[in-house]
Amino acid sequence: MKTAEIKLTVTLDDNNVPEHILWESTDSTNKEALPVKSMMLALWDQSYKNTLRIDLWTKDMPVDEMKRFFYETLQTMGDSFLRATGEKNIVEDLRDYCAHFADKMEITQK
Structure with missing residues (x-):
């Protein structure tokens, strides 16, 4: 091991x-x-x-980077959830929310 x-x-x-x-x-x-x-x-x-x-x-973490960090974290949580459960439909809903979050936070999606 x-x-x-x-x-x-x-x-x-x-x-x-x-x-x-x-x-x-x-x-x-x-x-x-x-x-x-x-x-x-x-x-x-x-x-x-x-x-x-x-x-x-x-304390020197810029707010724009914090917004991006949360966005990226939400996205990767969706990836992990899909791998762990296979629940595609709810992950699609989470992706929709992530797009909404990015729009509201004015984050450029990559």
């Missing part, structure tokens, strides 16, 4: 606001920690049947 480790390092200011976020993985070809401006981590607690979450962003 193979084991991989994902490491997150968050540097906080005096008010506990993230200044820097670095992530690295033992399974990555890149052996250096990479900087990121924002992260969302969701874990399923099967005992309590709920989600444990950590959402962090650095």
